[in-house]
Amino acid sequence: MADVTQSGGAPRLSDMQATYMAQVSKRRLYSGITLLVFILLMVSGFRLAEARNGGSFIGGLDNFFDYPGEVVAEAVEKAGELPAHFVTFFPALLETVNIAAVSTLVGALAAVVLSLLSTRGLARFPRLVPLFRRIMDITRAVPEIVIALILIFVLGGGPVPAMIAIAFHTAGALGKLFSEVNENASLKPLEGLESVGATWSQRMMLGVVPQVAPNWLSYALMRFEINIRASAILGFVGAGGLGYELKNAISWGQGQYDEAAAMFLMLFATIILFDQLSSHFRDRLVHGRKLEMHR
Amino acid sequence: MSATPMNKSMSDTDALMAQTATLFQRKRMVAFGVPALILAYFVYVFFAFDVPGLMSRASAENARALVADTYSYKVHVTRDNRDGAVEVAIEGERKGEYPEGESPEWVEMGRDTVIDLGGGHVVVFGPETISYDVPGYGMIRATPSRSKGVVQEFPTDDLPAWINSSKNRLAITTEAGRLSVTRNRSEVFRYFTGWELFFFTLDSPYHGMSVGQVVGRALGGEAGEIWEDFWHNEMWRHRDVMWAIFETILMAFLGTMGAAIVALPIAFMAAKNFAPLKTVRFGFRRLFDFLRGVDALIWTIVLTRAFGLGPLTGALAILLTDTGSFGKLFSEALENVDDKQIEGVQSTGAKPVQRYRFGVIPQVTPVLLSQVLYYLESNTRSATIIGAITGGGIGLLLTQAIITQKDWEEVTYYIVLVVLMVIFMDWVSGMLRRRLIQSDDAGH
Structure with a gap:
């Protein structure tokens, strides 16, 4: 080895430089091509989407502020009525938040069970791990709207179809995140518990949950934030809550924009509020853990 | 000399014990309090979402229709009671209609339309009277008329639950199918398993061929047409x-x-x-x-x-x-x-x-x-x-x-x-x- 480098000297260095430069230019070529393909995809995709759209992009840009402008103008004009609207629509808002909260709770409970059953090393039935993973993949893949619309047909409108639909999706989405957390849990407490004859559920409750609870909680809070949005949007498709009221107010058109504006404001404020709350608590959960670890 | 550290450690232990006790107290509070809170919330939501009302409104009928329809399809045989014209259509859709003069083998067209629902169930659309022979029950006859509604004859006086009869309407639902007769229309549904016309519609020459036959045709140079027929299937789009x-x-x-x-x-x-x-x-x-x-x-x-x-x-x-x-x-x-x-x-x-x-x-x-x-x-x-x-x-x-x-x-x-x-x-x-x-x- 040492021989080769010594006898190599100057010509080898230039060789190396040449190969290096060749490699660099090859890499640049590849990334250039990738970039070009990406730009082409974006441009052609955009043009295709525009061609299949009701109105054009440029034409729409001019009117972009028309609707918000009208809404704001009307809301300002009838500013005195806004507090009354807030009171009127508060129950609907509460329903939207309740849908999100219940579905997060139910989904998270299901996710806990699913994730424990599908983590190697913790699973109750190690052979069924792939089965539970596939179950989570499928529940995660089903968009909420599908289940909500079908349940609306069977159960009639209202908050329950939306709640079940969101909980279903949450179970899969959180289950995957939870099982990633579980994989990092130490198995030593489990061995200790097993040696004193603890059952599976006792081992999980006493050995795993205390280790992973902060991370679980943090993910669940994040999910709650997402679920508020989902619950509002499902309401728009007919599943109750603020989304449903919003749809009605919008379809009445001009003259009722003050109601729409009130609901826009309420939804916006709620989302921001829970965003801030959840990020505050998540910060504390994760930071608290970090401090303990440093000590 | 040795007493003081002993005392000290004793008091330490006491303090530790007390601390542990409060800690346990708190843990116990959390361990019972959190589930209790969640439970209380669920109870509140149960009533806020009006779950009892929802359960009474929920439609088992819809659910059954939905589930049945996902894996089966029905073929409608419809007679217009005013002019006597009979049509056979899959799912009753225009796109699934059998061409004039053609029918599946279980429907025999003619002066009388004889519909074999399988298992001995036979419905006959006569020129005047519609009859349904239900095995183990007997012959049911219904004659739609302008003035008197639907005139119905049953073999027994007490009607079983699967027959729904009123002056202007008769509906019979059996395991083999369903017959409904009104003044204007007589209609039979027969149920089949599967997704109908998924690959080819009735107007395609490839409808009814087996997979082998279609593959054979495709290899024989008809792949393009076969693809066209499948791709432009009007029923499934x-x-x-x-x-x-x-x-x-x-x-x-x-x-x-x-x-x-x-x-x-x-x-x-x-x-x-x-x-x-x-x-x-x-x-x-x-x-x-x-x-x-x-x-x-x-x-x-x-x-x-x-x-x-x-x-x-x-x-x-x-x-x-x-x-x-x-x-x-x-x-x-x-x-x-x-x-x-x-x-x-x-x-x-x-x-x-x-x-x-x-x-x-x-x-x-x-x-x-x-x-x-x-x-x-x-x-x-x-x-x-x-x-x-x-x-x-x-x-x-x-x-x-x-x-x-x-x-x-x-x-x-x-x-x-x-x-x-x-x-x-x-x-x-x-x-x-x-x-x-x-x-x-x-x-x-």
């Missing part, structure tokens, strides 16, 4: 459905990538280490919060007014919302950048642009890419919902099919496709993540 799936993915792709492109430069303005001016940083952060807080639903509504219905509107709604999300995530990633690498690049005399290009971008690319790909997958799902509102993609087809409340087999088909689409996008994004971010994976 495979072409439109595939377009819709593509449109949904397109919305997600344009929205996510567009948001990433817009958010990246702005994220620099919101990161502590790149935007020294606090007001600028504050302004951009609030902009991101605003974009995220307004939410896709409101953006969709506002954008639909400006750009009309369609996939572009959906893509723009995703773009706006995710510009906020990406802006926040990217600026956090940029704040975690290691300064040493930038200093190293700077020490070689690099200009600011080069410093960003070689000092910052390589550090943040893995984080950014992995976020973008994760959002791409999740936005495929959002695009389904947004499509239902903006009128684009598979979301629209799905809602339309559900609103008609009868084509549940189509709903099932769409759901299967949506699930496959999301799993496919999940797989693609996972694969790209592993390919592009090898270093990140190796680090773990």
Whole structure:
């Protein structure tokens, strides 16, 4: 080895430089091509989407502020009525938040069970791990709207179809995140518990949950934030809550924009509020853990 | 000498015991209190959502029809009682109608139309009277007439529960099928398992052929025609459905990538280490919060007014919302950048642009890419919902099919496709993540 480098000297260095430069230019070529393909995809995709759209992009840009402008103008004009609207629509808002909260709770409970059953090393039935993973993949893949619309047909409108639909999706989405957390849990407490004859559920409750609870909680809070949005949007498709009221107010058109504006404001404020709350608590959960670890 | 430390340790133990006791007390409170709180909340929601009322309103009939329709189909044999014309149509749709003079083998056309429902159940549409021979029960006769409604004769006086009879209407539901007679119309449903006409409609020459025969024809040079017949199947509209799936993915792709492109430069303005001016940083952060807080639903509504219905509107709604999300995530990633690498690049005399290009971008690319790909997958799902509102993609087809409340087999088909689409996008994004971010994976 040492021989080769010594006898190599100057010509080898230039060789190396040449190969290096060749490699660099090859890499640049590849990334250039990738970039070009990406730009082409974006441009052609955009043009295709525009061609299949009701109105054009440029034409729409001019009117972009028309609707918000009208809404704001009307809301300002009838500013005195806004507090009354807030009171009127508060129950609907509460329903939207309740849908999100219940579905997060139910989904998270299901996710806990699913994730424990599908983590190697913790699973109750190690052979069924792939089965539970596939179950989570499928529940995660089903968009909420599908289940909500079908349940609306069977159960009639209202908050329950939306709640079940969101909980279903949450179970899969959180289950995957939870099982990633579980994989990092130490198995030593489990061995200790097993040696004193603890059952599976006792081992999980006493050995795993205390280790992973902060991370679980943090993910669940994040999910709650997402679920508020989902619950509002499902309401728009007919599943109750603020989304449903919003749809009605919008379809009445001009003259009722003050109601729409009130609901826009309420939804916006709620989302921001829970965003801030959840990020505050998540910060504390994760930071608290970090401090303990440093000590 | 030895007594004092003993005492001390004793009092220490006491204190420790007391501390432990309070700790246990608190733990016990939490262990019972939290589940109790959750339970109380569930009870409140149970009544707030009016679950008892919902259970009484829930329609088992709808549920049964829905489930049955997902795996079976029915063929309607309909007689117009005014002119005596008989039609056979799959699912009673025009697109599934048998051509004039043709019928499936269990329907015998003629002066009397004899419909064999299998298992000994036979319905005959006579010139005047409709008869249904139910095995183990007897012959039921019904004669529709202008003046007297539907005149009905039964073998027994007490009618079983599966017969629904009134002056102007007779409906019989057995395990073999269903007959309904009104003054204007007599109709028989026979149920079959499967998705009817999924590959070819009745007007296609390939309808009714076995897989082997079709493959044989395809190898014989008819592949093009076979594909045409399948692709333009009017009943299932495979072409439109595939377009819709593509449109949904397109919305997600344009929205996510567009948001990433817009958010990246702005994220620099919101990161502590790149935007020294606090007001600028504050302004951009609030902009991101605003974009995220307004939410896709409101953006969709506002954008639909400006750009009309369609996939572009959906893509723009995703773009706006995710510009906020990406802006926040990217600026956090940029704040975690290691300064040493930038200093190293700077020490070689690099200009600011080069410093960003070689000092910052390589550090943040893995984080950014992995976020973008994760959002791409999740936005495929959002695009389904947004499509239902903006009128684009598979979301629209799905809602339309559900609103008609009868084509549940189509709903099932769409759901299967949506699930496959999301799993496919999940797989693609996972694969790209592993390919592009090898270093990140190796680090773990």
